[in-house]
Amino acid sequence: MLHINGLVCRYGKVEALKGVTLSIGQGQLVALIGANGAGKSTTLRAISGILPSAAGRITFDGHDITKCSAREILGKGIAHCPEGRRVFPDMTVDENLDMGAYLRTDRREIAADRERIFGMFPRLAERRHQVAGTLSGGEQQMLAIGRAIMSKPRLMMFDEPSLGLAPNIVEQVFSIIDGIRKAGTTVLMVEQNAYSALEMCDYAYLLETGSIVLSGSGKDLIDDEHVRSAYLGG
Amino acid sequence: MTELLQHIVNTLILGSTYALLGIGLTLIFGIMRVVNFAHGELYSFGAYALYFVGVMLGLNFFLALIVAVVLGCFAGALIEVVLLRPMRGADIDTTMLVMIGAMIVMQNGEQFVWGGVAKSVSTPFPELPLVIGSISVSWLRLFVFCAALALIGVSYLLINRTKLGKAMRATFQDRDAASLMGVNIQFIYMATFAIGSSLAAAAGALLGPVYVISPQMGNLASLKAFAIVILGGLGSIGGATIGGFLLALAEELGAGYVSSGYRDAMGFLIIIVVLLFKPTGLFARAERIG
Numbered sequence: 001m002l003h004i005n006g007l008v009c010r011y012g013k014v015e016a017l018k019g020v021t022l023s024i025g026q027g028q029l030v031a032l033i034g035a036n037g038a039g040k041s042t043t044l045r046a047i048s049g050i051l052p053s054a055a056g057r058i059t060f061d062g063h064d065i066t067k068c069s070a071r072e073i074l075g076k077g078i079a080h081c082p083e084g085r086r087v088f089p090d091m092t093v094d095e096n097l098d099m100g101a102y103l104r105t106d107r108r109e110i111a112a113d114r115e116r117i118f119g120m121f122p123r124l125a126e127r128r129h130q131v132a133g134t135l136s137g138g139e140q141q142m143l144a145i146g147r148a149i150m151s152k153p154r155l156m157m158f159d160e161p162s163l164g165l166a167p168n169i170v171e172q173v174f175s176i177i178d179g180i181r182k183a184g185t186t187v188l189m190v191e192q193n194a195y196s197a198l199e200m201c202d203y204a205y206l207l208e209t210g211s212i213v214l215s216g217s218g219k220d221l222i223d224d225e226h227v228r229s230a231y232l233g234g
Numbered sequence: 235m236t237e238l239l240q241h242i243v244n245t246l247i248l249g250s251t252y253a254l255l256g257i258g259l260t261l262i263f264g265i266m267r268v269v270n271f272a273h274g275e276l277y278s279f280g281a282y283a284l285y286f287v288g289v290m291l292g293l294n295f296f297l298a299l300i301v302a303v304v305l306g307c308f309a310g311a312l313i314e315v316v317l318l319r320p321m322r323g324a325d326i327d328t329t330m331l332v333m334i335g336a337m338i339v340m341q342n343g344e345q346f347v348w349g350g351v352a353k354s355v356s357t358p359f360p361e362l363p364l365v366i367g368s369i370s371v372s373w374l375r376l377f378v379f380c381a382a383l384a385l386i387g388v389s390y391l392l393i394n395r396t397k398l399g400k401a402m403r404a405t406f407q408d409r410d411a412a413s414l415m416g417v418n419i420q421f422i423y424m425a426t427f428a429i430g431s432s433l434a435a436a437a438g439a440l441l442g443p444v445y446v447i448s449p450q451m452g453n454l455a456s457l458k459a460f461a462i463v464i465l466g467g468l469g470s471i472g473g474a475t476i477g478g479f480l481l482a483l484a485e486e487l488g489a490g491y492v493s494s495g496y497r498d499a500m501g502f503l504i505i506i507v508v509l510l511f512k513p514t515g516l517f518a519r520a521e522r523i524g
Contacts, residue, residue, distance in 0.1 A: 050410055074416040086411040088404050099404050102397075103416040151416070 001026045001186055002047070002078075002155060007056035009039075009046050016042040018210040019056065024155070024203075029178070029187040031197040031218065033231060034207035040190040041083055043207070044157050047188075048080035049073040060155070075103055079153035083160045083190075085144040089133030093124050096132050096143055100150025110150070117146040120176070138169035145176060156180060158189045162196070174200060194231040198222050206231075236368040241486045245479065247375045248486065250382035251437045253478030255455060256462030257389050257471050258433035264469030265406045265426045267326055268318060271333040273434050274456030275340035280306045280435025281442030281451060282344060285353050295358050299381070299439050306435020307428045314427035319420065337456070344449040352446035378440045385436055386475060392429070393471060402426060406469065434459070454498060461501035465508055467515025476517060480504075 002024040009017040017039045024030045034040050045051035047058060049070035058066045065073055074080075087096050097117065101110045118125035121142040127135060132143055141161060148156055158177060162170040174196055181187045191197035198204055198218040206214040206227060214224065221227045255277060262270045283305045288298030317336060321329050359373035393399040404412040405422045413419050438455070445451070462481050466473025481501055489497035508515065 048414060050413055069418075070413045071416045071418055074414065080414050082411060082414060086408055086414075088407045088411065090407055091400070091403060095400060098397075098400060099412070099415045099417075102401065147415075 001028075001061060002188070003057075003059045004043075004047070005057045005059075007043070007046060007058065008054045009042050009051055010054050011042075015054075016210055017046065017053075020207070020210070020212055022205050022212060022215070024186060024188055027181070027184060027186055028202045029181045029189065029200060031201035031204040032188065032190045032207060033192075033194045033197055033204060033221075035231075036192075037209075038207040039210045040207055041159050042210075044080055044082075044159050044188070044190060047073070047157065048078060050080075071103070074151055074153075077152070077154035078157065079148040079151045079155070080157045081144050081148040081159065081161065083163065085137075085140045087132040087135075087140050087143050087147065090131055092131055093128045093135070093143055096147050097150050100147035102151075104150075104152065113150055113152070117149055120179075121146060138165050138172070141165060141169070141173055142176075145173075145180075149180070153185060155186045155188065158187065158191075160190060160192060162191065162193045170196075194227070195222070198227075237490065240369050241490050242483075243369055243371055245483045245486045247371070247379045249479035249482030250379050250386065251441050251478075252458060252462055252482050253386055253475040254382050254433045254437040254440075255459040256466060256474035256478045257386065258430035258437075259459040260463045260466065260469055260471060260474040261393075261402075261426055261433075262430040263463065265402055266318070266423050267329075268427075269326065269330040269333065270427075270430070271330065271456060272313065272336040272340060273430070273459050274452030274454070275337050275344075276306055276310060276431040276434040276452075277438035277455040277459075278344060278447070278449065278452035279309055279340065280438030281447040282348060282353075282438075283435065284439040284442050285348075285355055285447055289353070289355055295355075299436075302439035303432050303436045306439075307432035309435070310431025311424050311428040313431070314424045318423070318427065337452070341449055341452060348447075348449065350449065352448040354446050355443040357443050374444060378444060381440055382437070385433065389429075389433065389471065398422075398425060458501050461505050464505050464515055467517045470515070470517050473515055473517035477515075480516075 004020055004022050007017050007020040008015065020043055032040050032043060042051065046053045049068055053066060057064060060076055060078060065076060088099060097114055104110055123139055124142055124146060127139065132140060135143065161173050161177065165173065170193070177187060177189065178200055189197060198221050201218045204216065204218050204221045205212050206221065214221065214227065222232065259270060259273045262268055280302050283302035284298050287293050287301045288295055293301065313336060317332055318329060321332060357374050359377060363370040363372045364376060393402060401412065401417045401422055404415065405417060405419060409419060458481060462474055462477040465480055466477030481504060484500040484504055485497050488500040
């Protein structure tokens with residue numbers, strides 16, 4: 001479904017990605033793990049078109065999207081749920097969800113999707129007229145996920161969805177992501193919480209200083225000596 | 235007492251147009267981080283557009299007003315695309331200098347095209363003022379007040395109720411997240427500058443017939459717009475509205491009870507006092523627009 005070939009990205013002179021190659025199949029949940037600064041977020045930012053790539057090729061459903069704008073890429077069905085949630089703090093929950101559906105024009109289905117999201121996250125329904133900046137971290141993460149769902153994506157990318165959340169909420173977030181995949185949406189997830197990510201994914205890539213150094217099923221990576229010592233705490 | 239009431243009536247009328255100026259400037263700064271020194275030139279552009287369409291082409295006064303606002307909108311969009319778009323990513327000082335350049339060019343352009351002699355625009359309103367008790371208001375000023383209030387209302391609705399307004403607020407709050415939602419940031423910038431400019435042009439077209447139209451009229455308008463925005467807090471439309479009325483009140487009271495020579499000094503006095511005691515402005519909530 002999504003293929004990345006030799007992707008290179010730079011911040012100024014610093015090469016953040018040095019030729020990343022990876023593939024995601026339809027309906028899969030793929031995890032991208034690695035340390036801080038390895039280039040995980042950069043990869044997602046390049047896929048979603050908010051960061052231009054210096055070299056390489058990204059194709060989605062066979063179409064080259066390397067040079068597409070963020071708007072075009074979203075329109076093709078890739079949603080990006082960014083690191084740190086990034087909800088619009090001074091907009092209400094409802095308005096944030098409206099922004100998720102920004103490119104859509106099918107009013108009736110938008111309304112139905114909104115209700116579906118409120119069904120998934122009853123806390124958001126209770127707070128629909130509250131501004132997002134006043135929500136708790138967990139609620140903001142739910143809103144960020146709901147907002148991404150509102151664009152009706154076929155591929156959803158999550159950047160550190162568990163970051164800064166209480167352990168019970170983390171578990172909830174992971175089960176939501178699992179549910180999204182089970183409902184048929186392909187998922188690419190970047191996660192520092194490597195163990196949980198590897199446990200739930202179909203396939204995983206390990207990124208180190210801008211290059212993919214290892215890939216395999218989640219179980220393969222969990223069993224790998226290097227992954228165990230460097231990312232799973234022994 | 236009568237005198238005070240008269241001052242308050244004058245404040246409301248003047249303040250409504252100041253609010254228009256301030257809202258335009260605060261939108262542009264809030265969303266685009268551009269310090270628009272050419273804002274006052276769009277104010278005079280609006281006044282000259284009214285003169286051109288209403289007096290030289292002889293169009294009906296009210297229609298000419300609308301045309302002037304629309305032309306202001308187009309002028310703003312043009313400035314954004316030609317001057318600001320290539321400067322995207324440049325730091326705030328650079329765009330500030332570019333806008334100062336634009337101001338100089340526009341002002342001298344006006345002088346070149348229209349000459350230095352002030353123009354006046356006649357209006358269809360009766361000469362005799364409306365007198366209620368001991369207060370008198372000219373019909374023209376009353377109209378200016380109503381039209382300005384209507385435009386302020388339209389700006390609120392635009393920002394708070396429309397899809398474009400929502401996208402503008404989203405861009406203001408988190409530009410990257412907004413572009414992930416599919417917002418075309420380039421278009422939002424152009425729309426913001428166009429809307430801000432059309433509000434300035436509207437203020438100019440409304441006040442042009444009240445005073446006279448001259449190439450220098452934009453200077454004071456720019457400075458006053460900055461005073462209003464500093465007073466209300468950058469990026470706050472509500473703040474700019476209240477700031478506009480407060481500046482008008484200060485000017486009216488300063489002119490009425492201190493000396494009419496100090497009228498225009500009041501704005502600067504306010505800037506100094508606000509910056510000394512509350513540098514974020516009176517109504518600024520961090521990072522908020524709307």
